Each structure stands twice: as C-alpha cells, then as structure tokens.
Amino acid sequence: xxxxxxxxxxxxxxxxxxxxxxxxxxxxxxxxxxxxxxxxxxxxxxxxxxxxxxxxxxxxxxxxxxxxxxxxxxxxxxxxxxxxxxxxxxxxxxxxxxxxxxxxxxxxxxxxxxxxxxxxxxxxxxxxxxxxxxxxx
Amino acid sequence: xxxxxxxxxxxxxxxxxxxxxxxxxxxxxxxxxxxxxxxxxxxxxxxxxxxxxxxxxxxxxxxxxxxxxxxxxxxxxxxxxxxxxxxxxxxxxxxxxxxxxxxxxxxxxxxxxxxxxxxxxxxxxxxxxxxxxxxxxxxxxxxxxxxxxxxxxxxxxxxxxxxxxxxxxxxxxxxxxxxxxxxxxxxxxxxxxxxxxxxxxxxxxxxxxxxxxxxxxxxxxxxxxxxxxxxxxxxxxxxxxxxxx
Numbered sequence: 001x002x003x004x005x006x007x008x009x010x011x012x013x014x015x016x017x018x019x020x021x022x023x024x025x026x027x028x029x030x031x032x033x034x035x036x037x038x039x040x041x042x043x044x045x046x047x048x049x050x051x052x053x054x055x056x057x058x059x060x061x062x063x064x065x066x067x068x069x070x071x072x073x074x075x076x077x078x079x080x081x082x083x084x085x086x087x088x089x090x091x092x093x094x095x096x097x098x099x100x101x102x103x104x105x106x107x108x109x110x111x112x113x114x115x116x117x118x119x120x121x122x123x124x125x126x127x128x129x130x131x132x133x134x135x136x137x
Numbered sequence: 138x139x140x141x142x143x144x145x146x147x148x149x150x151x152x153x154x155x156x157x158x159x160x161x162x163x164x165x166x167x168x169x170x171x172x173x174x175x176x177x178x179x180x181x182x183x184x185x186x187x188x189x190x191x192x193x194x195x196x197x198x199x200x201x202x203x204x205x206x207x208x209x210x211x212x213x214x215x216x217x218x219x220x221x222x223x224x225x226x227x228x229x230x231x232x233x234x235x236x237x238x239x240x241x242x243x244x245x246x247x248x249x250x251x252x253x254x255x256x257x258x259x260x261x262x263x264x265x266x267x268x269x270x271x272x273x274x275x276x277x278x279x280x281x282x283x284x285x286x287x288x289x290x291x292x293x294x295x296x297x298x299x300x301x302x303x304x305x306x307x308x309x310x311x312x313x314x315x316x317x318x319x320x321x322x323x324x325x326x327x328x329x330x331x332x333x334x335x336x337x338x339x340x341x342x343x344x345x346x347x348x349x350x351x352x353x354x355x356x357x358x359x360x361x362x363x364x365x366x367x368x369x370x371x372x373x374x375x376x377x378x379x380x381x382x
Contacts, residue, residue, distance in 0.1 A: 075260035078257070079260045090252075
C-alpha cells in the first residue's frame with residue numbers, strides 16, 4: 001500500500017504540492033489528472049524518492065520513503081515499483097535487448113542464456129520479436 | 138566560500154563514487170568498455186602527440202646545448218625531461234581534452250533525458266553504474282598511455298639525433314641510461330594516477346550536475362576539461378615537490 005501523508009513541495013515561491021494526502025491500496029487503480037505544471041510528475045517522483053519534500057512523507061508498504069537515512073530502503077522499495085518516465089528515458093547507448101536485460105543483470109544471478117531467453121520471451125509478448133539488436137531512435 | 142564548497146562537492150563526489158559496493162560481476166564489463174574507449178580510443182592522438190614532442194624536444198635541446206656540453210648529455214636531458222615531465226603531463230592533458238569532455242557530455246545528456254533517474258528507479262546506483270567504471274578505467278589506462286607516449290617520444294628523439302645531429306644511437310642510449318634513476322620513471326608514472334582520478338572525476342562530476350538542456354551539457358563539457366586541466370597542473374607541482382623537491 002502507498003500512503004501519501006501531508007506532502008508539500010515548493011520551488012522558490014511556486015507551491016507545487018500543498019498538503020496532499022491519499023492512499024493507494026493493493027490492486028487499486030488511481031488516476032491523477034491535472035493541467036501541465038501542477039505537480040503530477042513531482043508527486044510521482046516523490047513517491048519513489050527521486051524528489052525531496054519540504055513537508056510530509058510517503059509510506060510504501062509500511063516503510064518511510066523520505067524519513068530514512070541512506071539509500072538501501074529506497075532501493076528495496078524501487079525494486080517493487082515500475083515507473084515510466086514522460087520522455088521514456090530508455091538507455092540510448094544500449095540496444096533493445098540490453099535495455100530489457102539491465103535489471104535482470106543487475107539484480108538477479110541468472111546466466112546470460114537465461115537472461116537472453118527471458119528478453120526474447122518479453123519481446124515476443126509485446127510484438128517486437130527480432131528487434132533485440134536494434135538501437136532506439 | 139564558493140571555492141571551498143566546490144572543492145568539497147568535487148571531493149565528496151569522488152568518495153561517493155569509490156566507497157560503494159563495487160559488484161564487480163556486473164561492473165567489470167563496463168570497466169572493460171571504458172578501458173577500450175579511453176585507452177584504444179586515445180592511442181592514435183597520443184602517438185601523434187608523442188612523435189612531435191620527441192622531435193621538438195630534441196630540436197630545442199640541441200639548439201641550447203650542442204657545443205656547450207658533451208653530446209651524450211642530449212640523451213640524458215631529453216630522457217629526464219620526457220620521463221619526469223613532458224610524457225605524463227602532455228598525455229594527461231590530451232586525455233583530459235578528449236575524455237573528460239566526452240564523459241561530461243554523455244552523462245550530462247543522460248541526466249537531461251532522465252536516464253540517471255531511470256537507473257535510480259530501477260534501484261541501480263548511478264555512481265556505480267556510471268562514475269566508478271570511468272574512474273577505474275582511467276586510473277588503469279593513463280599510466281599505460283603515458284608509458285607508450287614516453288617510449289614513442291624517446292624513439293623519435295633518438296631517430297632525429299641520429300639522422301640530423303650526428304649522435305649515434307649508442308651514444309644517445311648511453312646518455313639516456315647512464316644517469317637514469319628509477320624514481321624518474323616511477324615518479325612520472327605515479328603522477329598519472331592522480332591525474333587520472335582528476336580527469337575521470339571532473340568528467341563525471343560535471344555530467345552528473347547538469348541541470349537544464351543542451352546548452353548546460355555543452356557548458357558541463359567545457360567546465361570538465363578546464364577544471365581537469367587546471368587540477369592536473371596544480372597536482373603536477375604538488376607531486377613534483379613531494380617526489381623530486
């Protein structure tokens with residue numbers, strides 16, 4: 001469960017988030033709507049700890065995102081979260097296969113052929129079979 | 138105050154990049170990639186630079202010394218000049234110009250396009266992923282490039298001395314080896330380790346701290362080269378004082 005508690009954030013004189021609170025329960029779908037520049041991205045980034053807060057906290061599965069020292073708790077939390085950036089933020093120095101394989105290489109002890117099999121499986125699911133060696137454009 | 142905070146940030150960035158779990162299993166391939174990019178990539182320009190360093194040094198030394206000192210001392214003077222000073226510092230400045238800028242531009246672009254945020258989101262430490270391999274690779278590669286540069290310079294110098302100054306190879310070699318001290322060679326090579334840290338750290342530091350867009354990426358590349366070059370000159374003086382002073 002994600003709990004956003006009294007979150008506030010300002011950039012100089014611009015108040016972007018003002019005492020925002022809500023909960024997202026497991027398997028619940030929540031949509032945040034709003035005009036450009038009203039803090040949707042700031043809110044999402046604060047949930048995974050990429051953006052610091054002036055006030056309040058985010059609790060992810062009972063663990064505080066902003067009031068713990070060090071990065072280890074953040075890395076534990078982030079392993080459970082999928083996050084798609086506005087500009088995709090794909091690694092343009094890596095090909096399609098390496099982009100998909102990166103978390104598997106970093107966080108698992110799979111062998112190279114197992115990783116390759118998994119990447120091929122994922123590519124076939126999304127209809128990109130045969131594109132593993134391509135570079136993003 | 139600004140200078141102190143900049144130095145503190147620069148130093149803490151280096152410590153933050155080094156004192157982390159290295160996870161060599163996944164980091165090693167990226168170190169090899171960087172060794173190839175920095176080492177093999179810089180080799181042609183280092184060789185060209187070294188050829189002309191050897192030739193110019195010989196012309197200038199002979200212009201000033203021939204007729205006043207025994208001719209074998211040309212080998213001695215050029216040898217010590219190249220090993221102690223010219224080889225390490227010119228190689229470092231060349232690598233700084235070529236690699237610090239490219240590191241800052243590459244990492245800066247990754248910052249601007251949120252690729253560094255994406256790494257953090259995937260629980261991958263960007264310092265381990267981006268700066269650590271570059272720092273280790275530069276530290277491993279720069280002494281080798283310097284040794285190659287010094288060898289090429291001395292060979293060219295011996296060739297020019299033989300062809301145009303009538304100094305036989307044996308006499309040049311006698312001068313080169315007669316007053317040779319190991320600390321000349323290792324003093325020069327030890328310096329390159331410090332230079333390497335400064336080059337890689339400047340490239341990564343300014344890349345990581347890019348905020349904004351394309352203009353800031355270009356500015357970061359410039360700052361990286363200027364900072365690395367100035368720090369190389371300062372460190373050269375400090376290390377010279379410690380080893381040869």
